[in-house]
Amino acid sequence: MDLKLGRYIVISQLFGLFFSHVSGKALRALAIVLMVSGCASTSQGPDDQWAQADGSAGASEVSDNDPIELLNRFVFAFNDAVDVTLFQPASALYRFVLPEEVRDSVRNFMRNISSPVILANDLLQGEWERAESTTTRFFVNTTIGLAGLFDVADDMGYEYHDEDFGQTLATYGTGEGFYLVLPFLGPSNVRDGAGLVVDSLLDPLTYILSSEAAIGRRALSSVDTRSRNIELVEDIKRDSIDYYARVRSLYRQRRESEITNGVEEDDFLRPGLTSLPRENEQLGLLVPRSVPLSE
Amino acid sequence: MLFSKRQIISGISAAIALSAFVLHMPVRTAAAGDAGTFVTELKDNAVQQLTAANGDEALKEERFRTLLNGNFEVEDIGKFVIGRYWRRTSDEDRKAFLSVFEDVLVQRFLPLFDDYATQTFNVEAVRADAKRPEFSTVVSRVGQPTGSDATVLWRIREKGGAFMVSDVKAEGISLRITYQSEYASFLKNNSGDVKKLTQLLARKVKAGAFAPK
Numbered sequence: 001m002d003l004k005l006g007r008y009i010v011i012s013q014l015f016g017l018f019f020s021h022v023s024g025k026a027l028r029a030l031a032i033v034l035m036v037s038g039c040a041s042t043s044q045g046p047d048d049q050w051a052q053a054d055g056s057a058g059a060s061e062v063s064d065n066d067p068i069e070l071l072n073r074f075v076f077a078f079n080d081a082v083d084v085t086l087f088q089p090a091s092a093l094y095r096f097v098l099p100e101e102v103r104d105s106v107r108n109f110m111r112n113i114s115s116p117v118i119l120a121n122d123l124l125q126g127e128w129e130r131a132e133s134t135t136t137r138f139f140v141n142t143t144i145g146l147a148g149l150f151d152v153a154d155d156m157g158y159e160y161h162d163e164d165f166g167q168t169l170a171t172y173g174t175g176e177g178f179y180l181v182l183p184f185l186g187p188s189n190v191r192d193g194a195g196l197v198v199d200s201l202l203d204p205l206t207y208i209l210s211s212e213a214a215i216g217r218r219a220l221s222s223v224d225t226r227s228r229n230i231e232l233v234e235d236i237k238r239d240s241i242d243y244y245a246r247v248r249s250l251y252r253q254r255r256e257s258e259i260t261n262g263v264e265e266d267d268f269l270r271p272g273l274t275s276l277p278r279e280n281e282q283l284g285l286l287v288p289r290s291v292p293l294s295e
Numbered sequence: 296m297l298f299s300k301r302q303i304i305s306g307i308s309a310a311i312a313l314s315a316f317v318l319h320m321p322v323r324t325a326a327a328g329d330a331g332t333f334v335t336e337l338k339d340n341a342v343q344q345l346t347a348a349n350g351d352e353a354l355k356e357e358r359f360r361t362l363l364n365g366n367f368e369v370e371d372i373g374k375f376v377i378g379r380y381w382r383r384t385s386d387e388d389r390k391a392f393l394s395v396f397e398d399v400l401v402q403r404f405l406p407l408f409d410d411y412a413t414q415t416f417n418v419e420a421v422r423a424d425a426k427r428p429e430f431s432t433v434v435s436r437v438g439q440p441t442g443s444d445a446t447v448l449w450r451i452r453e454k455g456g457a458f459m460v461s462d463v464k465a466e467g468i469s470l471r472i473t474y475q476s477e478y479a480s481f482l483k484n485n486s487g488d489v490k491k492l493t494q495l496l497a498r499k500v501k502a503g504a505f506a507p508k
């Protein structure tokens with residue numbers, strides 16, 4: 001697909017994560033759902049999908065894996081309505097009023113306070129180098145970067161990456177479970193939905209911030225992300241013939257790509273070229289790392 | 296004696312080991328850099344032809360259409376995105392769909408190739424598909440005007456020494472899979488009527504909906 005289209009799965013972050021205070025009950029319920037349905041399903045690598053896509057694997061269609069489509073479509077329409085009436089205008093205003101430097105600082109700050117969650121998942125995945133990078137970023141940006149407002153670590157070669165418990169579960173072999181559209185949170189699946197809950201429990205701020213502050217944090221983060229994707233969302237809406245199905249497919253493909261870093265173990269380099277793409281390059285794109293697309 | 300027994304034995308085993316290695320991937324070695332070269336040349340060729348059109352949009356489109364048909368598996372992709380509904384579709388409707396689908400691809404991809412004129416484009420690696428030797432994945436990085444690079448993967452099929460683009464994946468999003476899941480969903484909700492899909496796509500093409508803005 002085109003470059004911009006692949007860049008973000010916007011909708012998944014449209015409304016931010018309002019999971020600031022999750023009750024133990026909800027967590028247990030989700031854990032059970034995860035065990036029942038998540039583990040039963042299969043996980044596919046990007047090239048397995050590609051094998052299906054060129055017909056060489058025998059199968060002719062990639063499954064929707066969407067048994068509760070009717071309900072999902074309803075929630076999706078609700079989210080879209082909230083977006084059109086609230087988030088899209090708020091994001092446009094945010095982008096119009098604040099200069100780019102300020103908006104970048106907002107993003108830097110939000111990323112910095114997410115460091116503990118990213119670090120926890122780096123460690124849970126055994127990604128020691130990335131864990132080290134996350135730790136360095138946190139200390140450098142919190143001190144020299146003035147409480148995270150400036151991403152000084154990036155200039156030192158410690159690039160931002162995102163990580164979440166949904167991905168951690170995937171690396172443990174947990175299947176995605178069926179597709180799920182969460183109110184306000186957007187596209188997800190059983191595994192990633194449970195991952196959101198665990199991530200919020202892993203986040204020290206969950207226990208420190210008041211409800212208002214937690215919601216404010218998520219709302220600001222959402223508006224910032226959304227403001228970087230205004231044209232992209234318009235593009236996707238305009239050119240799709242089934243917006244819901246398009247977003248569902250984009251979400252699934254992006255997640256697969258993030259989990260496997262876009263490289264299959266089975267692949268080997270053709271002679272003549274010596275380097276694989278950097279391990280990290282397909283990651284960290286869910287939250288855009290570039291400046292806004294419109295500029 | 297010219298060679299000692301030991302030298303002969305080690306020489307022979309080295310030869311066996313080498314031939315085993317060579318035999319193991321003969322085709323792959325031959326196809327090696329070629330898929331990467333193919334993508335680079337395709338991009339250069341497109342940029343050159345589109346630039347030479349000097350802003351004449353009709354000429355640009357005509358040239359790109361020729362390039363697309365010569366280097367992309369348009370029909371195969373078209374068949375794939377219709378999925379299981381293809382078999383139930385009449386020849387006439389299939390033809391009509393493929394024709395409109397080609398328009399969709401032209402509208403979607405022409406601007407991207409057009410942009411390559413002002414962007415850096417580097418082939419970074421060519422990966423072989425271990426299970427399906429006729430396929431290679433060409434890894435390219437495209438410099439964006441915004442400063443950050445995008446990774447674009449080209450799935451290339453080799454057939455009788457010729458290369459064709461089978462799919463394109465930008466930042467993890469595949470052309471085939473995206474269109475197929477969307478079209479399948481539309482067809483499922485419209486009793487598998489490919490004609491309806493064709494009509495809708497034709498309307499959208501006319502409105503220029505597929506061109507990224």
